[in-house]
Amino acid sequence: xxxxxxxxxxxxxxxxxxxxxxxxxxxxxxxxxxxxxxxxxxxxxxxxxxxxxxxxxxxxxxxxxxxxxxxxxxxxxxxxxxxxxxxxxxxxxxxxxxxxxxxxxxxxxxxxxxxxxxxxxxxxxxxxxxxxxxxxxxxxxxxxxxxxxxxxxxxxxxxxxxxxxxxxxxxxxxxxxxxxxxxxxxxxxxxxxxxxxxxxxxxxxxxxxxxxxxxxxxxxxxxxxxxxxxxxxxxxxxxxxxxxxxxxxxxxxxxxxxxxxxxxxxxxxxxxx
Numbered sequence: 001x002x003x004x005x006x007x008x009x010x011x012x013x014x015x016x017x018x019x020x021x022x023x024x025x026x027x028x029x030x031x032x033x034x035x036x037x038x039x040x041x042x043x044x045x046x047x048x049x050x051x052x053x054x055x056x057x058x059x060x061x062x063x064x065x066x067x068x069x070x071x072x073x074x075x076x077x078x079x080x081x082x083x084x085x086x087x088x089x090x091x092x093x094x095x096x097x098x099x100x101x102x103x104x105x106x107x108x109x110x111x112x113x114x115x116x117x118x119x120x121x122x123x124x125x126x127x128x129x130x131x132x133x134x135x136x137x138x139x140x141x142x143x144x145x146x147x148x149x150x151x152x153x154x155x156x157x158x159x160x161x162x163x164x165x166x167x168x169x170x171x172x173x174x175x176x177x178x179x180x181x182x183x184x185x186x187x188x189x190x191x192x193x194x195x196x197x198x199x200x201x202x203x204x205x206x207x208x209x210x211x212x213x214x215x216x217x218x219x220x221x222x223x224x225x226x227x228x229x230x231x232x233x234x235x236x237x238x239x240x241x242x243x244x245x246x247x248x249x250x251x252x253x254x255x256x257x258x259x260x261x262x263x264x265x266x267x268x269x270x271x272x273x
Contacts, residue, residue: 009109009113010109010110010113013109013110013114014114017118017120018120021122022122025122025123036122038123038126039123039126040129043076044130046195047072047130047134050065054068060200061203062200063202065141066137067142068200069135069137070135070139070226070230071223071226072138073137074131074135074161074222075131075161075198075222076128076130076135077128077135077161078157078194079127079131079190079221080125080127080130082161082165083169084122085116086169087121087124088119089116091115092115092176092177095115096177099270112170142230144230153225153228153243153244157221157222160246160250161221163250163251163253163254164217164246164253165194165221167250167253167257168189168216170257171256171260172186174265177264177268189216197221197222197223200223201227202235209236213235217249217253220246220249220250224238224243227243
C-alpha cells in the first residue's frame with residue numbers, strides 16, 4: 001500500500017510540474033509552433049537520409065523502403081513518447097554537479113517524478129508526429145495480412161517500446177550519480193538506440209543483434225514484433241512467440257531501472273555547497 005501511495009503521489013507531482021511547464025510554453029504560442037516544427041524538421045532529416053539511400057538501391061539488407069519506413073516509424077514513435085515523457089532525465093548530471101539536486105531532495109515528493117517532469121518540453125511532440133506520419137506511409141504502402149495477432153501487436157509495440165526507452169533514460173540518469181559527465185554515454189543508448197532500430201537487423205553483425213536482444217533488449221521495440229507483423233523470420237532464428245514478449249521485456253527493464261535509480265539516489269552525497 002505504501003508503494004502504491006508513493007507511486008500515486010509521484011504521478012500527481014509529475015502531472016503538476018509538467019502542467020506548469022506546458023502552461024509556460026503555451027504562453028508563447030508562436031515560439032511553441034516554431035520550436036515544434038524545428039524538432040519535426042530535424043528528426044525528418046534521418047528519414048531523408050534513408051530516402052537518399054533508396055534512391056541508389058532497391059533494398060537495404062533485403063528490406064524494401066516501406067518495410068524500413070515501418071521500422072523507422074515504430075522506433076520514432078516509441079522513442080518520441082519516451083523523450084516527451086522523461087527526456088529531461090539526461091540533465092541529472094548537471095544537477096548533481098551544481099548541487100541543485102539537493103533542492104529536490106527536501107521536497108515531500110519522489111525525486112524521480114520531479115527530475116522527469118522538469119522543463120517538460122511539449123515541442124518534442126514534433127518527433128512523435130514525424131514518426132507517426134512515416135508509420136502511416138509504411139502501412140499504406142505495405143500489403144500486410146492483418147490477423148488479430150498482428151493487429152494486437154501494433155499498439156503493444158509502441159507502448160512497450162516507450163517503456164523500454166523510458167527504462168534506458170532512468171538507468172542512464174542513475175549512472176550519472178556516479179559519473180556526473182555521463183550524459184553523452186546515456187545519449188549513446190537512447191538517441192543512438194533509436195537510430196540503430198531505424199535500420200533492419202540484417203545490416204548489422206550477429207553479435208550486435210544478440211546484444212540488443214539479450215543484453216539491452218532494444219530489439220523488442222520493433223525488430224522482433226515488426227518482423228512478425230511483416231511475415232519475416234525473426235532475427236537470430238527466434239520462435240514467433242518471442243515477438244509478443246515486448247511488454248514483459250518492458251516491465252523487466254523498468255524494474256531494473258527502478259532498482260538502479262534507488263541505488264544511485266541512496267549513494268548520492270550532497271555537494272555541501
